[in-house]
Amino acid sequence: MTENRRSPVTLEAVAARAGVSRATASRVLNGSTRVSDDARDSVRAAADELGYVPNRAARSLVTRQSDALAFVVAESEDVFFADPFFAPVLRGAHDAAAERGRPLLFVIVANDEDRARLEQYAAGGHVDGVMFVSVHAHDTLPRRVHDLGVPVVLAGRPPRGRPALPYVSSDNVGGGEAAARVLLERGCTEVATITGPDDMTVTTDRLEGFRRGVAAGGLDLPADRIVSGYFSMDGGRAAMAQLLEA
Known part of the structure; x- marks a missing residue:
């Protein structure tokens, strides 16, 4: 039939x-x-x-715009699906794109091959803008995509010393200070902190704020009281075990 x-x-x-x-x-x-x-x-x-x-295809031939936006996570699939941080950020990006009738492409770039594919895709005019999430200090992909003429925004402050790119971030230094202040107000005199990867500005900013807060309370923060948990559940458990053993 x-x-x-x-x-x-x-x-x-x-x-x-x-x-x-x-x-x-x-x-x-x-x-x-x-x-x-x-x-x-x-x-x-x-x-x-x-x-x-x-007809979006026909329209793109005239306007030279795809109407599509890309949400790019610079982590492995294991990290993305294990970390509860990403889901609400992706949901927010999807809602904002949907309000404007824009399709949102979700992309994970876990290695150099993934980065090369995304760069070629952007160079082909298939996306009108890219949001990068969880960018590490050594990753030059956001700058390369920006240099192609594609608007880029980072979720999180870019590393100091790098060429400026637009970004949206929370006050991680202030957050670190506030966390230290809470502990001091509760009478803690032996404090420690579990951080994220050393090559991410969110880690360095929070640690900087935590150090300031501890110092303002007249306490020290020895190096062995700072342990990386790599922003993962398993890493946090391992880091806590290390602190307890010490």
């Missing part, structure tokens, strides 16, 4: 229904302000009535 499939509604059909030219209909559906209110209302009403769905 042959399935009857409805042919997609064309831009020409929308224009004819609205009583405007194809060019006017195109301007309305592409968000241009160079049309009258009457024309805009007519075209939008016609598109809704006919069930018009824009």
Whole structure:
């Protein structure tokens, strides 16, 4: 039995229904302000009535934009799926993209081959912007993608001394200070801290703040009281065991 499939509604059909030219209909559906209110209302009403769905491939040939955004995690799959931090960040990025009708591509770059593929993909014009999450100090991929002319934003402050890239971050230095202050206010005199990977600014910033907070309370933070847990459950358990043994 042959399935009857409805042919997609064309831009020409929308224009004819609205009583405007194809060019006017195109301007309305592409968000241009160079049309009258009457024309805009007519075209939008016609598109809704006919069930018009824009052809993104054709539109990208004209605008040279893909409309797609990429959410890139610079970790292995094991780290991504084991760390509860990533899911709410991905959800927030998805919600923001969906509000604007943008598809969001999720990409894990765990090795040099993954980085090369993403760089080639971005160079081919397949994404209009890239958000990088969990970037390590040695990773030059965000800068390379930026240099291709693709807008880039980092989740977290980039390493000091690196060329500036746009980023969104929390006050990790202040957070480290606040954590130390809580311990001191509870009367703790022997304090320690479990940190993340040494090559991430979130680690160095939190440790800097924790040191400040401890010093402000007149206490010392010996080197053997600072142990990396690599931002993982297993790493945290191992680090805690090491501190307890000491």
